Ligand SMILES: Nc1ncnc2c1ncn2[C@@H]1O[C@H](COP(=O)(O)OP(=O)(O)O)[C@@H](O)[C@H]1O
């Protein structure tokens with residue numbers, strides 16, 4: 165069987181480019197513009213056509229790609245470059261324009277003068293309504309991606325280009341001048357290039373030092389608009405130029421205004437740089453996060469939200485198990501004053517917690533969830549408080565609310581008063597989840613304890629199966645609320661959960677804080693047991 169590689173050319177002779185109706189050629193406000201990237205392939209996905217396709221898609225465009233070159237590269241550098249026969253590039257371009265109306269073209273790595281000639285001829289025939297040229301010469305890694313002799317070819321291409329987007333090195337090479345040392349010099353060079361070639365120039369200042377990353381849109385009539393964004397402190401800048409130019413091409417086809425398109429693309433790029441570390445790709449200059457907006461607003465699947473929150477509170481979980489209170493409770497060495505203080509504060513906490521659970525019940529969207537939270541509220545009052553009171557009868561102590569308890573219940577009541585159902589659920593969850601985790605671990609320790617444990621009967625109740633089951637249900641309810649909620653509500657849930665998780669740590673730390681510090685500095689709270 166013949167492989168595609170050895171197959172005869174798809175088209176014997178290039179058909180004439182399909183002429184779009186004048187209306188569609190000039191049309192602006194296309195919501196899903198058909199955007200063609202003519203560029204090289206970066207198999208690691210951060211630059212080249214892969215970056216272009218992502219940037220075009222992230223802006224609602226329909227992405228197409230004609231390959232000029234194949235590179236073997238990753239985030240640390242370019243290993244080799246293969247330029248297929250230019251006739252094949254011509255076939256790719258003709259196949260696309262013979263069939264599809266193209267709303268915008270983004271041109272990236274061309275590599276050789278021959279490739280530039282093919283692209284220039286095709287552009288002259290098809291005259292797409294938006295042409296953005298990113299004059300790729302050198303990769304972020306420093307590897308060359310354009311033959312030095314190809315400079316003239318690039319200059320000829322400017323005739324068919326609406327916007328060229330050089331960085332400071334590329335700008336200098338295009339003009340045959342030394343590289344600009346500051347942004348003013350770069351701006352001066354941008355004005356020269358724009359005037360000499362009748363083209364708009366986006367001067368990119370990403371490689372200049374400074375807290376701000378300045379770019380300037382220079383029109384051939386000398387009009388200048390400067391765009392600035394705080395420099396993002398990240399090593400992950402692979403493909404910034406590719407992605408910016410592809411985004412601008414797509415936006416221009418939608419908005420028909422270069423300044424608006426550049427401003428929009430630049431602010432998108434800033435967030436893509438800020439969130440690039442989330443992708444964790446490679447050991448060198450990693451890719452930017454093209455789909456940050458989409459992924460942020462996408463509903464989490466199954467238990468993804470709760471898993472994320474659980475990971476995010478790892479610090480708190482570790483902190484709890486490092487507390488003297490927990491270590492001494494497990495070892496049976498905890499002073500009874502500390503235990504009594506904890507019990508008293510927990511009893512005070514539970515009486516408010518029960519009201520907040522009742523609020524969750526009132527807000528619940530289904531009868532099942534309504535009953536679940538109402539049951540939790542009732543259980544707090546009837547079972548848990550009875551247990552605490554029973555224990556407290558053996559450890560008489562002052563029952564005034566301590567500072568941590570006050571802060572924790574104030575937080576819960578605040579969320580209950582003004583938060584959404586999801587936020588209330590997220591706020592009450594750490595009390596279930598972290599307590600269940602502490603219970604599980606302490607109970608295991610207790611089972612391996614030899615001899616009589618002073619808090620044995622208390623610890624025996626810790627790993628209650630019903631409570632573990634209730635915790636699982638509460639987690640599942642929170643995940644369902646997160647899936648239904650908006651991105652903004654999930655942020656509120658995340659914050660409510662994080663605050664409560666920290667208060668859980670503080671709550672377990674409070675007995676020692678009280679006896680080691682607070683009590684000495686404040687009025688005595690009365691006689692304590694023991
Ligand atoms: N660390 C950064 N923080 C914010 N924006 C940046 C950063 N690095 C580059 N940019 C922006 O990315 C775009 C690409 O710029 P530049 O790095 O100069 O060109 P190229 O990627 O083609 O080498 C520009 O809009 C520039 O301002």
Ligand SMILES: Cc1ncc(COP(=O)(O)OP(=O)(O)O)c(N)n1
Nearest residue numbers: 204211212303304402403404405406
């Ligand atoms: C195939 C390919 N095209 C272009 C580049 C350049 O990308 P990068 O090195 O990240 O530089 P900018 O996109 O920021 O200009 C490449 N490496 N590979």
